[in-house]
Amino acid sequence: MVQAKTWILTKHFEGFPKDSNFELKVEELPEPKDGEVLLEAVFLSVDPYMRPFSRARMQEGDVMIGTQVAKVIQSKNPAFPVGSHVVSRSGWRTHTVSDVKELIPIMSDWPQDVSLSLALGTIGMPGLTALLGIEEVLGLQKGETLLVNAAAGAVGSVVGQIAKIKGCKVVGSAGSDAKVAFLKELGFDEAFNYKTVGSLEEALKKASPEGYDCFFENVGGPFSSVAIPQMKNLGRIAVCGAISTYNDTTPQTGPYPHLTMIFKQIKMEGFMVGRWADKHPESSKRLLGWLKEGKLKVREHFTKGFEKMPAAFMGMLQGENIGKATVVV
Numbered sequence: 001m002v003q004a005k006t007w008i009l010t011k012h013f014e015g016f017p018k019d020s021n022f023e024l025k026v027e028e029l030p031e032p033k034d035g036e037v038l039l040e041a042v043f044l045s046v047d048p049y050m051r052p053f054s055r056a057r058m059q060e061g062d063v064m065i066g067t068q069v070a071k072v073i074q075s076k077n078p079a080f081p082v083g084s085h086v087v088s089r090s091g092w093r094t095h096t097v098s099d100v101k102e103l104i105p106i107m108s109d110w111p112q113d114v115s116l117s118l119a120l121g122t123i124g125m126p127g128l129t130a131l132l133g134i135e136e137v138l139g140l141q142k143g144e145t146l147l148v149n150a151a152a153g154a155v156g157s158v159v160g161q162i163a164k165i166k167g168c169k170v171v172g173s174a175g176s177d178a179k180v181a182f183l184k185e186l187g188f189d190e191a192f193n194y195k196t197v198g199s200l201e202e203a204l205k206k207a208s209p210e211g212y213d214c215f216f217e218n219v220g221g222p223f224s225s226v227a228i229p230q231m232k233n234l235g236r237i238a239v240c241g242a243i244s245t246y247n248d249t250t251p252q253t254g255p256y257p258h259l260t261m262i263f264k265q266i267k268m269e270g271f272m273v274g275r276w277a278d279k280h281p282e283s284s285k286r287l288l289g290w291l292k293e294g295k296l297k298v299r300e301h302f303t304k305g306f307e308k309m310p311a312a313f314m315g316m317l318q319g320e321n322i323g324k325a326t327v328v329v
Contacts, residue, residue, distance in 0.1 A: 001028045002038060006063045007092035007309050010057050010122070017317070018182060022064070022310040029097050031074075037103075038074035039088055039096045041306070044327040045120040046313045047090045047154070051246040056131070064092040064309070067125065069116050071107070087119050092309050107284065111292065115300075119289075121154055121324035122298050126247045128272040128280055129240060129289045130158035131214060134166075135158040136276055137238040137269050142167035143215035147230075149223055150192065152179035153242060154324035158186050158287075159216045161296050171207040175224075175319050182322050186297055200226045211235075221252055228257045231266050247317065299323035 009102045032038050044066045053065055053307055070088045073081050080086065087104040090096040106119055114123075120126065121253045133138045133155075146163045150156045164187045171190040172183045183191035190207035197203040204227060211232040216294075217224060220242025231237070245252050261268065276283075280283030290296040301321035303312035306329050316325040 001030075001093050003028050003085045004093055004095035004282050006094075009058055009060055009062055009064055010055060011060055011089070012058075013025075013051065013247070015249050017310070019095055019310060024307065025320070029095055029224050035077050035099060037072050037077055037080045037098055037100055038088065039070035039090065039098055040073045040092070041068045041070050041096075041329045042085070042119045042304070043069040043120055044092065044309065044329065045125075046241045046316045046325045046327060047126070048241055048317065049245065050313065050315060051243075052132075060212055062095050064313075065089075065198045067090050067120060068093075069119050069292065070096065084117055085119075087124065093308075094306055107281075107288075110119060111288075114288070114291065117300060117324075117326050117328075118298065120326055121300060122158055122291060122296060123284050123287050125273060126154035126324060128186050128283050129155050130216075131162055131283050131287060132273055132276050132279060133238045133271060134162055134238055136169060136279075137216045137271050138216070140166055140168060140214050145169040145171065145208050145210070146214045146216060147171045147208070147212045147227060148216040149173045149194070150175075150218035150241070150243060151188065152182050152322050153224050154321075155324055156216070156218055157182070157186060157299070158262060158296065162290075164188075165290065168252070169208065171204075171212070173203075181298065181320055194223070201230075204230045208284075214238070217242075221237055221245050228266065229260045231260070231264055235263045235264060235266045237266060238267040243317070268298070301325045303327045305329075 003026050004027050010023045011021050023319050027120045075082050085106040146168050148156045148159045154173040159171050163170045172188045173194045174180050175195050180191045180193050192203045211230050212234050215237045216302045217239045218241040221244035300323050
C-alpha cells in the first residue's frame with residue numbers, strides 16, 4: 001500500500017483564498033490493476049485558471065484541480081513503463097493510481113538538459129496557450145504591433161517572445177520593476193509597470209503612438225477598458241484570462257468601450273487551449289525547438305515542498321512569481 005498526500009478544498013473561496021480553504025489529508029491507495037499505473041508527482045503546477053475553475057468544476061471536499069509531471073513507479077500497462085514520465089491531471093496529489101486514459105507521455109526525444117518542469121510551462125499548457133492564441137485566434141502577422149498584459153507570467157512571457165520571433169513589435173505591462181526588467185531581457189520593445197505609471201492610457205499611447213493591431217488579454221477589468229480604445233481599425237483581441245477579477249466577490253460591471261468596438265470593427269474572442277488538442281504535439285515540438293535554438297528564454301519560480309501548495313497558489317495569484325510558478329515535490 002502507498003500513502004498519498006492530497007490537498008482538499010474544504011470551502012469554496014469567497015474573495016481571496018485563505019489557508020482555511022485547504023486541508024492536507026493522507027489516503028492509502030490500492031495496488032494498480034491490469035492496465036493501470038501508479039504515479040509519483042515530481043512537479044506540480046499552480047495556475048490562475050485554478051481559481052475560477054474551482055467553483056465551476058469542484059465540490060467542497062474534492063482534491064484541488066491541477067496538472068503535474070509524474071513518474072511511473074509501478075506499472076501494469078506496457079505503454080507506460082516504470083521510470084517513464086507523464087503529464088497528468090491528477091490534481092494536488094503526491095501519488096495517483098491512474099487508468100492512463102488522460103495521461104500525456106513526455107515526448108520520447110525530450111532533451112536531457114531541459115528540465116521536465118517545462119512540460120508544465122513553456123513546452124506545456126502555458127506555452128501552447130501562447131502559441132495557439134497568437135496563431136489561431138489573433139492571426140498575428142509580421143510587422144504588426146502586439147500588446148500583452150501580465151507579460152511576465154507563464155503565458156505572457158512566451159506570448160511576447162513568439163511575437164518577436166514572428167517579426168512584430170511587442171509592448172508588455174507587468175506589476176513590478178523587476179518584472180519590467182525581465183521583459184526587457186526577453187526582447188520586448190516596450191515595457192512598463194502598470195502600478196507606477198501616472199496614467200495607463202498615456203503609458204499605452206507612449207509605448208505605441210500608432211496603436212495596436214493585436215492585444216493578448218490576460219488581466220481583464222479596468223485594463224481592458226483603457227486598452228481597447230488604443231486598438232487600430234480591425235484590431236484583434238484574444239481573451240485568455242481575467243486574473244484581476246478572479247477574487248472579486250461581485251462581478252465587475254465597469255465602463256466598456258462598446259462604440260469603439262463597433263466603429264473600429266474590433267474582433268474579440270475568448271479561448272481555451274484545449275480547443276486545438278490535435279495541434280498540441282506538433283506545437284510542443286516547435287516550442288522545444290525554439291527553446292533549444294535560444295529563441296525562447298525561460299524563467300521559473302519554484303516552491304519546494306508539497307506542503308506548500310496553498311502558499312504557492314496564493315503567491316501566484318498575488319503576482320509573486322516571474323515566469324511559471326511550479327511546486328517541486
